[in-house]
Amino acid sequence: MRAELLAVGDELLYGDIVNGNAAWLGRQLADVGVDVATSTVVGDEIETIATAIRAALARADAVVLTGGLGPTQDDLTREGIAAAAGVGLRRNDFLEAELRRRFQAMGRDGSALPAMNFRQAELPDGAQPLPNTAGSAPGVRMEIGAGVVYAMPGVPFEMTAMFTASVLPDLLRRAGQPAVVVHRVLRTAGMWESVVAEALAAEVDRLAPIGNPRIAFLASGGQTRVRITARARDRAEAEALIAPVETAARAALGAGVYGGDEDSLESVVLGLLGARGATLAVAESLTGGLLAAALTDVPGASAVLRGGVVSYATEVKASALGVDADLLATEGAVSARTAAAMAAGVRERLGADYGLSTTGVAGPTEQEGKPVGTVHLGLAGPDGTITRSVLLPGDRPRVRTNAAVAALDLLRRTLAGLPDGDLVTGGERTSGGSRD
């Protein structure tokens, strides 16, 4: 089975928007083993669209098209498909009734529907409409010769819903392939991407030798996601294919896995704290607010997070967090003992159950003779204070982002009683006291 992607729209050619639809569709089709050899973008012109469709069908069995299905005069995909097939357009009674119903549902007179909107009720003669569950423009399915064209709206959330519900099942049926695709995502923190890939290499060969399920690694923002994709005749069969791979992957990745597709590291950490009725405060130096900003991005964070202190100037570490001035003078602002004192200080001053801290060298230049990427983390809680040290690669933004991830992961692993991650290069328990 070979497919081609075709996107219609001047705004794509002019670079006003990036063709993210093609990347998403490319991943979906690769996941189910459909070969995509060419992806094309053309402007809003009937003959150009028709020529591109004919050229694609000369090379492939199916054309997956996005864009140009709206009601305005520069939406010409319907006309382009009709021209490629050598047929005319025909008003579809069902679609027309549906349009009137939608218009009336908005409290307006159905007989006053602007004539332009009726264009969305027209289909190339012989085509079938594809339902749009997320918007008004129906999709189009049109057989031309031995091939097929699927046209979907360019709006990403309308397109993805229509592809999953209508296009993919039909495409797989035509290919004689199973009709359901299920993804499972495992999210990891505290592991290098290469370590994640190596940990799973043997399992990939053993459990997914023929590419179903298929395993992919996606690294971004200091975290690595593992995506397991299975295709099967129905959901139960797909789940049965995924289950042993997921079990093996979780075993191989161990404490590195913090959650699934819907989770974020911040939401998992807030959930662990919320479940035990505990509160958190953060003290940041090199992350400079990133840690607090990530936590407060989660709606409802206020139930757990009391707040934070960004102690950027060294004197602020002493005045706002109570870090001992002698300690700062002898060990420096970038040290494990300073991280411990920051965590204990913010825990006490903001009245939280846990205090989490970061200090280090974000760059671009070294500081106190310590190299860029040096990071010390502190975690103070009811049972005392621990520190962890990591050496992070990359430029200033990457060091800062990864330091915030490492701090959240330290808190997650500590709360869950899990061992340290791969990135840790040193650490100790620096005090055993409690706040009260």
Add this chain to the structure above:
Amino acid sequence: MRAELLAVGDELLYGDIVNGNAAWLGRQLADVGVDVATSTVVGDEIETIATAIRAALARADAVVLTGGLGPTQDDLTREGIAAAAGVGLRRNDFLEAELRRRFQAMGRDGSALPAMNFRQAELPDGAQPLPNTAGSAPGVRMEIGAGVVYAMPGVPFEMTAMFTASVLPDLLRRAGQPAVVVHRVLRTAGMWESVVAEALAAEVDRLAPIGNPRIAFLASGGQTRVRITARARDRAEAEALIAPVETAARAALGAGVYGGDEDSLESVVLGLLGARGATLAVAESLTGGLLAAALTDVPGASAVLRGGVVSYATEVKASALGVDADLLATEGAVSARTAAAMAAGVRERLGADYGLSTTGVAGPTEQEGKPVGTVHLGLAGPDGTITRSVLLPGDRPRVRTNAAVAALDLLRRTLAGLPDGDLVTGGERTSGGSRD
């Protein structure tokens, strides 16, 4: 002049990366009036590449190609161009010498250069190399019939440098068009995009009626950029075209313009403070660390920023910032007077010349009976404390981001003695005292 874009790489077809190069090139070509009717992506296959080049040259005068120029065996663009032209590959002595020189410059024996790397010294017979100032893979310029193919590396920063230095001037020469393109960017804050566009509408018609210079608006992250693009025979002529438009645009936008292309709002604010030897501290509620994180993203921020307090819990506003508990009880955490007290409190407690604060409702639900988007800003300085109130549209992330931008813009306008921005719905001077 008609051009087509062609990108080579399996990773684009599979959706592992998005084709951002096509969007960037589309904007560049639209800016200089070169028409792009089709943009294509093909995989790493010689015959597919050759077929795509031939098809593009049947429709257009030039093909702008990216990707497939590296040293490995799946980099097949050179072979694809040769096949399209019906010629062989030929080792280029100049490129070979250059490769050996680079290899030796890395401290390695030039005679031990891996054979695979020599592929980068091969060109289709009759082609000219295009210099790569940012990487090792040279570009290729090849005339085929009456058309021309420009092939550039897929790595964005290598591609953009090569396009600007070599491809665009050659393309414009062939088109009989001026050979230099100059951009000027004005960055604005505190203005709605529609207001920016309206303010310039008359100037666009008056000063740029024939599309040279061309004016574009780009809105993101709560800010709007205005890009003025001129094409001319040389840089001086382009600058002379831009100058009156830039002067008129600056006059029309007034205090909204905070800087040019290389600036960020954070760096401009830190620069204004640094120039007068002043320091800053921030107190954040709804922005939850975003303001501090934006400021500390700028290298060297530590010379100005003493630090910040994220006072997420209401009690922390009292305990860490000294906001009066009665005030919090009567007016609420989301109020102009609380913003003023937060700013004055963080200024005093962190020993800074200026204190800047945010409080408000980020959503998803209302708070204290105040709607999502309600934001109060406070700014305490040597001459007293002022507040500003804004009502921001959008969801939780947008309200938070725009609130941080509004706070920085308040500080910028106050330091520079400029009037308030469009977004301000209320404000007052709440106290006249100084810290000491």
